[in-house]
Amino acid sequence: MSRNISLLAGKKKGSLLTEIVKHNLPESDKELASRYNLGASTIPGTRSFYDFLKDDQPEAYVCTGTACLCKGGQEEVKQTLLKHFSKVGEMKCLGRCYNNRAFHLRPQLPEKSLNNEGSAEQGVFSKLNVNSNLTSIGMNYSGDDIDQLDKILTGQSQPDEYTAKSYASCSFLIENELMPSIKEFSESVEQLLKSDSKNLLSALLSSGLRGRGGAGFPTAIKWQGCADQNKSQKYVICNADEGDPGAYSDRYLMEQQPLKLIFGMLLCAHIIGSDTGFIYIRGEYPESVSMIKQIIKQLQNENLLGSGILGSAFNFELQVVVGQGAYICGEETALIASIEGRRAEVDVRPPFPTVEGLYKKPTVVNNVETLVAAAAIFKGDAIDYKNIGNGRSTGTKLICLDGLFNNPGLYEVDMSESLTRIIDDIGGGFTKPIKAVQVGGPLGGVVPVEILKDLTLDYEGFSDAGFLLGHASFVCIPEDFSSLEYARHLFEFVADESCGKCFPCRIGSVRGAEMLVNSQYDAELLNDLLDTLEQGSLCALGGGLPLAINNLLQYFPDEFATTTSIISVTKVDQGGGS
Ligand SMILES: Cc1cc2nc3c(=O)[nH]c(=O)nc-3n(C[C@H](O)[C@H](O)[C@H](O)COP(=O)(O)O)c2cc1C
Ligand code: SF4
Structure with missing residues (x-):
């Protein structure tokens, strides 16, 4: 069934999800479904999956x-x-994890505003005197902005200021000089068009670049796998669904280094033989959506995207698809389903996307930082890149420090950098006593500070110690923040964001949150639940959750004082998102 939807949706150019968002009125569902030759239930089925497509969306979050x-x-x-x-x-x-107190304001979608004509809510946004692209998808605020809410609502926009600095021995990601202007972008494209794909691929292989989206898969091997497929249609997808709480490096790259990102996609397309790409950007990042759309338009006008790029035979159409509030869309098969306009459920692999991906065609899915690094390697030197790090984790990495560091912000560091240096010298230590740091998002480990300081920032250093580097976001857990509450928060996160495909995650996450409403839970039952999640989940959302919970139980047992014979379960709400 889902295969049929993929094939039918693939007959039209673009993304069915984008069409569903545009026609966000139940009255147009039938018409849209019949245009795609789909059953009438398909569109409402998809719409009901997403938080932002539900009726009566608030204007403030x-x-x-x-x-x-x-x-x-x-x-x-x-x-x-x-x-x-x-x-x-x-x-x-x-x-906005660097200065917290974050909130989001978004107007109603135009169709709904019409229905609500004259409502007080519509009036609030009619006063907003900001970029009209942004008001249609929202705006983010943080730090002291909430104290200026009156001013914001009367049209005075607030600058988003944060530190972004390179401490790497050679900067590949933050410094602008590798490709600062459209003119230099154009020169790089000319250089690309003259280059042999095989040579480009072997340079990428020698750089040792591994995917920055979490799994650390070698990028050149992924691209080779797709290049080897003998199919006329292939796709390049940039995964810009950065949903891990604590991470904001992809957002930085989209807003500050968009040309490098798009060049990374062109490089991939040239190597694998693709003429179509998608950047899937989460809807919670309106500024990124606006910036990337603006740059795409500019590049199209300069004949640097589209058909016959710079008069050559190379075509590359690039589109933005805006996510609708579902964390699971960061998982690559769910992301593909989402672009296709299906419910964003995870698919079983194999086949891997490089063989059968978007619309069942060979597809490369790469993280934003991976693509930017690939572009920087093309412009720089693959061997310089390889020489940074420990040989297996090479090059540089962006790290995100949250607002409980004295120097919160985004930093580029060498792979294999010492965590003591990162925490004490770069981060400047903590603003208050911290007992542990969760590194790599909700599916990463919770690392006590004293253990963390002995690690190095690379895939091996983290996995050998039983943790996960992931996307390298650092979220501090204060000493006075209850570990039980933190564990419940993680269960609730997964309960909210589960795609619902497999029962250990769909049901187990809700049961875990219910169990931890207070410390009167059954420890044996919790252990069984964690085992079931770890072994029985189809993807790393359910399967990865036990790592953090087990770390909390192992390192902070006193905060989980429990009476094993008592099962005290209180019902908690299972939120949206699935
Ligand atoms: C639950 C879940 C969420 C994920 N979220 C993201 C994400 O937000 N961004 C991302 O690039 N990869 C994410 N991934 C990993 C992707 O599935 C995929 O491995 C990645 O996009 C591949 O790109 P890379 O090779 O450049 O790392 C997620 C995986 C899982 C299981
Ligand atoms: S583990 Fe959760 S998110 Fe992953 S496939 Fe199963 S239900 Fe979906």
């Missing part, structure tokens, strides 16, 4: 991501928003 939760103060932000908005929703996370 408070960030409930892990970094904002640990920093505290979100209830105050919510109460301030409630003075202006009748309803305040929740979003996790807005990528």
Whole structure:
């Protein structure tokens, strides 16, 4: 069934999800389904999956991501928003983890605004005097912005300021000089068009670049796998669904280094033989959506995207697809389903996307940082890149430090950098006593500070110690923040974001959150649940959750005082997203 939807949706150019978002009115469902030759239930089925496509969306949202939760103060932000908005929703996370107190304002979609003509809510946004591209998809705020809400609502926009600095021995990701202007982009494209794909691929292989989206898969091997497929249609997808609370490096790259990102996609397309690409950007990042759309338009006008690039036979059409509030869309098969307009459920692999991906055609899916690094390697030197790191984890890495560091912000460091240097010298230590740091998002480990300081920043250093580097986001857990509450927060996160395909995750995440409502839970039952999640989940959302929970149980057992014979289960709500 889902295969049929993929094949039918693939007969039209573009993304069915984008069409569903544009026609966000139940009345147009039948018409849209028949245009795609799909059954009438397909469109409502898809729409019901996504938080942002549900009816009666609030116009204000408070960030409930892990970094904002640990920093505290979100209830105050919510109460301030409630003075202006009748309803305040929740979003996790807005990528403002460096100064917290994050919130998001978005107007109703145009169709709905028409229905609500004259409503007080519509009036609030009609006053916003900001970029009209942004008002249609929302705006993010953080730090002291909430104290200026009156000014924001009367049209005074606030700058988003944060530190982005390179401490790497050679900067590949932050410094601008590798490709700062459209002119230099154009020169790089000319250089690319003259280059032999095989040579480009072997340079990438010798750089040792591994995917930065979490799994660390060698990029050149992925591209080779797709290049080897003898198919006329192939796709390049940039995974810009950066949903891990604590991570904001992809957002930085999209907003500050968009040309490098797009060049990375062109490089991949040239090597694998693709003429079509998609950048899937989460809807919680309106500024990124706006920047990338703007740059694509500019590059199309300069004949640097589209048909016959710079008069050559190379074509590359690039489109943005905006995510609709589902964390699982970061998982590559769910992301593909989402672009196709299916419910974003994870698919069984194999076949891997390089063999059968978007619309069942060979597809490369890469993270934003991976593509930017590939572009920088093309412009720089693959051997210089390889010489940084420990030989297996090579090059440089962006790390995101949250608002509980004295120097919060985004930093580029060498792979294999010492964590003591990162925490004490670069991060400047903590603003208050911290007992542990969760590295690599909700599916990463919770590492006690004293253990963390002995590690090095590379895939091997983390996995040998039983943790995960992931996307290298650092979320601090204060000493006075209960480990039980933190564990419950993680279960609730997975319960909210589960795609619902397999029962250990769909049901187990809800049962785990219920169990940890207080410390009167059955420890044996919890262990069984964690084992079931780890062994029985189809993807790393359910399968990865036990790592952090087990770390909390192992390192902070006193905070889980339990009576094993008592099973005290209180019902908790299972949120949206699935
Ligand atoms: C639950 C889940 C969420 C994920 N979220 C992201 C994400 O937000 N961004 C990302 O690049 N990869 C994410 N991934 C990994 C992707 O599935 C995929 O491995 C990655 O995009 C491949 O790109 P890379 O080779 O450049 O790392 C996620 C995986 C899982 C299981
Ligand atoms: S583990 Fe969770 S998110 Fe992953 S496939 Fe199963 S239900 Fe979906």
